[in-house]
Amino acid sequence: xxxxxxxxxxxxxxxxxxxxxxxxxxxxxxxxxxxxxxxxxxxxxxxxxxxxxxxxxxxxxxxxxxxxxxxxxxxxxxxxxxxxxxxxxxxxxxxxxxxxxxxxxxxxxxxxxxxxxxxxxxxxxxxxxxxxxxxxxxxxxxxxxxxxxxxxxxxxxxxxxxxxxxxxxxxxxxxxxxxxxxxxxxxxxxxxxxxxxxxxxxxxxxxxxxxxxxxxxxxxxxxxxxxxxxxxxxxxxxxxxxxxxxxxxxxxxxxxxxxxxxxxxxxxxxxxxxxxxxxxxxxxxxxxxxxxxxxxxxxxxxxxxxxxxxxxxxxxxxxxxxxxxxxxxxx
Amino acid sequence: xxxxxxxxxxxxxxxxxxxxxxxxxxxxxxxxxxxxxxxxxxxxxxxxxxxxxxxxxxxxxxxxxxxxxxxxxxxxxxxxxxxxxxxxxxxxxxxxxxxxxxxxxxxxxxxxxxxxxxxxxxxxxxxxxxxxxxx
Numbered sequence: 001x002x003x004x005x006x007x008x009x010x011x012x013x014x015x016x017x018x019x020x021x022x023x024x025x026x027x028x029x030x031x032x033x034x035x036x037x038x039x040x041x042x043x044x045x046x047x048x049x050x051x052x053x054x055x056x057x058x059x060x061x062x063x064x065x066x067x068x069x070x071x072x073x074x075x076x077x078x079x080x081x082x083x084x085x086x087x088x089x090x091x092x093x094x095x096x097x098x099x100x101x102x103x104x105x106x107x108x109x110x111x112x113x114x115x116x117x118x119x120x121x122x123x124x125x126x127x128x129x130x131x132x133x134x135x136x137x138x139x140x141x142x143x144x145x146x147x148x149x150x151x152x153x154x155x156x157x158x159x160x161x162x163x164x165x166x167x168x169x170x171x172x173x174x175x176x177x178x179x180x181x182x183x184x185x186x187x188x189x190x191x192x193x194x195x196x197x198x199x200x201x202x203x204x205x206x207x208x209x210x211x212x213x214x215x216x217x218x219x220x221x222x223x224x225x226x227x228x229x230x231x232x233x234x235x236x237x238x239x240x241x242x243x244x245x246x247x248x249x250x251x252x253x254x255x256x257x258x259x260x261x262x263x264x265x266x267x268x269x270x271x272x273x274x275x276x277x278x279x280x281x282x283x284x285x286x287x288x289x290x291x292x293x294x295x296x297x298x299x300x301x302x303x304x305x306x307x308x309x310x311x312x313x314x315x316x317x318x319x320x321x322x323x324x325x326x327x328x329x330x331x
Numbered sequence: 332x333x334x335x336x337x338x339x340x341x342x343x344x345x346x347x348x349x350x351x352x353x354x355x356x357x358x359x360x361x362x363x364x365x366x367x368x369x370x371x372x373x374x375x376x377x378x379x380x381x382x383x384x385x386x387x388x389x390x391x392x393x394x395x396x397x398x399x400x401x402x403x404x405x406x407x408x409x410x411x412x413x414x415x416x417x418x419x420x421x422x423x424x425x426x427x428x429x430x431x432x433x434x435x436x437x438x439x440x441x442x443x444x445x446x447x448x449x450x451x452x453x454x455x456x457x458x459x460x461x462x463x464x465x466x
Contacts, residue, residue: 015360019337021410045361049408081439083448084364084403119442 004288005279007320008032008039008074009313010258011047013295016307018047023310029069031310035317039074039290041115041256044105052101059108066110073111074290075140075172075256078102080120092124099128099139107135113256113289115172116141122156129164140172140255145179145240149250161253170253174294175273176260179239182207183262183272185300190232192304199229203236213237244274244281251285259291262300264315268322279323291320339432339455345414345462346424351375352388353415353430357407358453359438365389365402367437369450374431375420388414424463431456 009032017023023031025047029040044051048058066073078099082090099114106114114132116125116139125139132139141157148154161169187200203216216233223229247254261270269275279291293316298307338358345352353373357363371387373380386393389407393416407413415432422428433454441449 012360019356019360019409043361045406046409049362049410079361079440081364082442083437083439084366086366086400086437117440119440 001283003283003286003324005282005324006039006288006290007037007317007324008041008072008290008292009035009037009317010041010043010075010077010292010294012041012043012077013293013313014309015046016298016302016309026065029065029071032313033069033071035314036321037293037313037317038071039292040071041075041077041111041290041292042073042109043077045079052098052105054105062109073109074292075113075115076102076106076109076111077115078117078120080117080124082119092121092127095121095124096127099124100131103128103132103135103137106137112136113138113140113172115256115258118142118144118147118153122160125157125169126160126164129160129168133165133168138168138170138255140170142172142174142258143177144174144258145176146238148177148240149242149246158250158253166252170255171250172256172258173247173254174258174260175275175278176258176296177240177242178244178274178278179272180208180241180274181272182236182239183297183300185263185271185297186235187232189300189303190228193228195228195232196225199223199225200232203232207236207239210241213239244278247278247281247287248285251287254285254287254289256289257282257287257291258294259316259320260294260296261312261316262295262297264312264319268315268319270316270319275319276323279320283324291324293317293320336455338434338453339430339457339459341457341459342462343457344422344428344430344459345464346422347414347416347464349416349418351417351420351422351428351461353417353432354412355415355432355434356412357409357436358434359409359436362406362408363436364439365394365399365405365407367439368396368399368407369435369437370396371415371435372433373415373417375417375422376429377431380417380420384418384420386416386418388416422461424461426461427458428461429456429458 011028014023014028084090182204213236216236220230220233263271293313295309295312343354435452437448437450
């Protein structure tokens with residue numbers, strides 16, 4: 001099937017190496033482009049010190065990298081600092097003013113999408129939408145586990161998109177809503193930390209068979225298990241599995257996709273998320289935006305293994321290129 | 332990003348001009364406003380340092396934790412060290428020192444339903460060789 005889906009990387013993926021000063025922002029861009037991922041998604045609060053007051057010097061350097069590496073800036077990931085003040089709520093007008101700064105920054109980068117953090121009030125998105133439209137920026141609320149399609153939260157954001165227009169307001173599904181099997185890196189970590197293997201097996205069995213995971217923390221408590229088992233039980237309740245075909249109900253609203261992954265093994269497969277199934281659905285629905293690699297396995301393995309985000313992203317891009325059958329791209 | 336080694340690196344103990352300093356990192360994937368740093372506790376050679384003997388220097392400015400609570404418009408960049416300044420504890424460069432440190436962060440953008448903003452403690456303990464002062 002021909003399609004126009006493009007590959008990209010969220011530089012979130014390289015958080016470990018960036019933190020350790022092993023990779024710079026420019027390194028992350030160069031590496032991604034080297035894997036054929038020409039869409040670059042950035043988090044200003046991670047890699048652009050000084051944000052939201054970046055200098056023109058910074059933006060000129062960015063422009064220079066665009067020219068040198070030939071990438072397309074895709075999305076800027078915003079944060080709504082909802083609880084900035086310890087003793088009071090953040091007023092709506094301050095959140096809207098922040099979002100307008102995000103819009104200016106995104107436009108200056110040359111990107112077209114802002115990942116709206118899921119916790120951002122829908123009202124804030126609606127109030128900033130006219131400004132976004134003027135600047136040619138789309139506001140895409142992230143659909144991130146444990147939030148689901150069809151929930152009250154989801155409907156409130158969808159209503160805004162319908163009212164304002166899907167050309168400006170939409171969604172950014174994070175593929176972590178399609179976790180069919182509990183990530184192996186998660187429960188292997190629990191085993192390394194000394195969790196009871198029988199309980200770990202129970203958690204995995206309940207999750208992978210699609211049973212209600214809310215019973216797991218209760219069971220851990222009833223069995224008088226320790227904090228490691230209880231933590232695993234709670235974590236299992238925060239992963240979700242949505243039916244990928246639900247994406248077809250919302251195609252006009254999908255402006256960007258976070259291609260979340262936890263672990264690509266040596267055979268080149270993601271253990272927990274059925275990428276083949278999801279990409280087929282996106283092709284069928286005519287999605288023409290980016291699949292932006294978002295590696296989030298480091299936190300589960302860093303106790304015992306050297307984190308190699310670059311190799312993980314390489315494998316992930318290779319897998320997506322295979323599933324997209326890149327030579328058939330473009331119609 | 333809460334690996335203890337990320338919080339407390341091998342060169343973390345420094346003989347500062349005003350006493351021992353423990354250079355730490357903000358163990359998270361993005362920079363946070365300084366008001367997000369709820370507190371740091373330190374024990375040196377097994378002895379707890381009183382809270383009022385500790386200040387945190389970030390972006391070249393030393394503050395108490397009460398002062399940090401009010402700083403909303405300045406962030407701690409994730410590649411930068413913060414210096415925990417410990418009054419009344421002197422150590423010379425080359426000495427070995429056993430350091431325990433714990434930092435508590437509040438994430439202003441991660442709201443747990445029915446609970447409020449997520450907070451997280453990260454701790455680390457290491458025996459370190461005290462380094463000469465550095466910027």
